Amino acid sequence: MSAAGDGAWPHVTLVLGGARSGKSRHAEALVREAGAAPWTYVATAEAWDEEMRTRIAHHRAERAVTGEGGWITIDSPLDLAGALRSAAAESPVLVDCLTLWLTNLMLGERDVSAALEAFFDALSMRKAPVVLVANEVGLGIVPENALARAFRDAAGRLNQRIAARAGRVLFIVAGLPVVVK
Amino acid sequence: MSAAGDGAWPHVTLVLGGARSGKSRHAEALVREAGAAPWTYVATAEAWDEEMRTRIAHHRAERAVTGEGGWITIDSPLDLAGALRSAAAESPVLVDCLTLWLTNLMLGERDVSAALEAFFDALSMRKAPVVLVANEVGLGIVPENALARAFRDAAGRLNQRIAARAGRVLFIVAGLPVVVK
Amino acid sequence: MSAAGDGAWPHVTLVLGGARSGKSRHAEALVREAGAAPWTYVATAEAWDEEMRTRIAHHRAERAVTGEGGWITIDSPLDLAGALRSAAAESPVLVDCLTLWLTNLMLGERDVSAALEAFFDALSMRKAPVVLVANEVGLGIVPENALARAFRDAAGRLNQRIAARAGRVLFIVAGLPVVVK
Numbered sequence: 001m002s003a004a005g006d007g008a009w010p011h012v013t014l015v016l017g018g019a020r021s022g023k024s025r026h027a028e029a030l031v032r033e034a035g036a037a038p039w040t041y042v043a044t045a046e047a048w049d050e051e052m053r054t055r056i057a058h059h060r061a062e063r064a065v066t067g068e069g070g071w072i073t074i075d076s077p078l079d080l081a082g083a084l085r086s087a088a089a090e091s092p093v094l095v096d097c098l099t100l101w102l103t104n105l106m107l108g109e110r111d112v113s114a115a116l117e118a119f120f121d122a123l124s125m126r127k128a129p130v131v132l133v134a135n136e137v138g139l140g141i142v143p144e145n146a147l148a149r150a151f152r153d154a155a156g157r158l159n160q161r162i163a164a165r166a167g168r169v170l171f172i173v174a175g176l177p178v179v180v181k
Numbered sequence: 182m183s184a185a186g187d188g189a190w191p192h193v194t195l196v197l198g199g200a201r202s203g204k205s206r207h208a209e210a211l212v213r214e215a216g217a218a219p220w221t222y223v224a225t226a227e228a229w230d231e232e233m234r235t236r237i238a239h240h241r242a243e244r245a246v247t248g249e250g251g252w253i254t255i256d257s258p259l260d261l262a263g264a265l266r267s268a269a270a271e272s273p274v275l276v277d278c279l280t281l282w283l284t285n286l287m288l289g290e291r292d293v294s295a296a297l298e299a300f301f302d303a304l305s306m307r308k309a310p311v312v313l314v315a316n317e318v319g320l321g322i323v324p325e326n327a328l329a330r331a332f333r334d335a336a337g338r339l340n341q342r343i344a345a346r347a348g349r350v351l352f353i354v355a356g357l358p359v360v361v362k
Numbered sequence: 363m364s365a366a367g368d369g370a371w372p373h374v375t376l377v378l379g380g381a382r383s384g385k386s387r388h389a390e391a392l393v394r395e396a397g398a399a400p401w402t403y404v405a406t407a408e409a410w411d412e413e414m415r416t417r418i419a420h421h422r423a424e425r426a427v428t429g430e431g432g433w434i435t436i437d438s439p440l441d442l443a444g445a446l447r448s449a450a451a452e453s454p455v456l457v458d459c460l461t462l463w464l465t466n467l468m469l470g471e472r473d474v475s476a477a478l479e480a481f482f483d484a485l486s487m488r489k490a491p492v493v494l495v496a497n498e499v500g501l502g503i504v505p506e507n508a509l510a511r512a513f514r515d516a517a518g519r520l521n522q523r524i525a526a527r528a529g530r531v532l533f534i535v536a537g538l539p540v541v542v543k
């Protein structure tokens with residue numbers, strides 16, 4: 001366990017939702033309301049294929065429109081701790097999304113446990129608002145693929161650990177927030 | 182954008198839920214409470230195979246029991262706008278369900294965007310209560326099939342667009358409503 | 363219909379959630395708060411394979427830590443009614459989980475309907491608190507496998523029947539409860 005311990009993170013909001021639930025858009029609005037621009041956008045998506053490239057471009061275009069140019073983007077598929085440390089101290093931060101980051105760590109065969117501890121430490125250090133987006137992936141039928149089950153378990157556990165310490169947890173349904181905490 | 186613009190629909194309720202969440206039954210109860218019979222049931226299901234035929238028959242039988250015969254059924258797998266216009270002006274309407282309708286449009290290679298606009302216009306014209314049932318399908322693991330992912334995205338976006346304008350949004354869990362809006 | 367009829371179960375709590383949502387841990391805390399030890403843990407999991415054996419061992423280890431040794435475990439993959447009758451009258455009971463029990467009944471080609479009635483009767487007889495854990499599995503994309511669809515339907519219907527009679531229904535998101543009823 002690191003020096004950061006397991007204290008509360010009153011400055012952190014966890015935004016959970018399914019695919020195309022509108023969680024990213026809702027999270028962006030929360031960051032803009034949380035403080036003045038520039039806002040920091042930490043993007044964890046990696047363009048593995050054409051479909052992914054299209055999704056990333058689509059998200060960027062939406063952000064450019066809604067954010068009115070006030071966003072600084074940090075691409076960080078693996079080193080979230082470094083991204084959080086490099087953001088300006090007073091800048092509200094959006095991390096989109098934790099589930100993709102976990103995917104990148106697992107597919108890249110990195111030390112997931114060490115990466116989580118480093119991320120939790122960096123999160124504990126910040127004082128300005130941080131909004132974390134994550135997928136809720138455990139509500140369908142059990143996947144037949146063993147790797148998919150292992151990933152689903154890891155994603156669910158990560159969501160639980162963050163939700164336990166975050167100051168606010170929202171579950172997004174059709175673009176609208178259900179307040180969980 | 183059509184003349185209907187993007188104004189609010191205070192007369193519209195969106196009922197979201199997973200498979201076998203009890204969303205249809207709950208929606209039917211809402212329509213019966215919303216006004217006097219006859220109630221209009223707009224059914225979008227198409228019997229592609231035996232399983233689907235069984236499901237449709239099962240739903241009909243349930244409706245016959247609970248509705249005490251006050252339902253007028255309009256089968257409308259593709260033309261929802263026409264179905265809404267043909268319903269009596271003062272009749273509360275149930276549309277079950279939007280996700281199947283979207284499936285029918287996509288599998289039939291129709292112009293989805295034009296169909297949505299026509300449906301939104303027809304919805305804006307009505308004054309009597311309308312209850313729309315839709316599936317929430319984005320909460321499982323990412324499907325391996327590209328068509329399933331494209332469908333999931335389209336269904337999620339449609340739910341968001343309607344939720345933004347509807348007067349009431351409910352998320353059904355095990356037959357019970359969680360009020361989202 | 364049995365003598366137990368379909369009356370309310372004010373002593374019953376239904377805890378719903380996805381895979382790795384933290385529903386088991388939350389349910390265990392509810393049982394410990396509901397009354398003095400010893401608490402009865404009715405485990406429905408069957409170790410079909412190595413992965414399942416690992417999951418069961420993991421759950422046991424967590425329970426040993428959090429429960430401080432106050433748990434009496436009854437392994438009951440098929441006969442839930444018998445397990446409920448054999449628990450001490452005043453002992454708070456945790457059943458984890460109903461969805462696995464249903465899987466065991468269906469894979470074992472048992473009479474599901476009779477098993478449900480016997481379980482409902484036994485549940486109606488108890489006076490001490492009972493916490494039932496179940497999976498919400500209907501929120502992903504429609505499974506391609508017909509057996510998975512049939513199972514999903516049966517699991518959803520069971521959840522609805524219990525939710526209608528339970529005194530309390532919780533939906534767990536990232537370890538946190540959303541009160542549904």
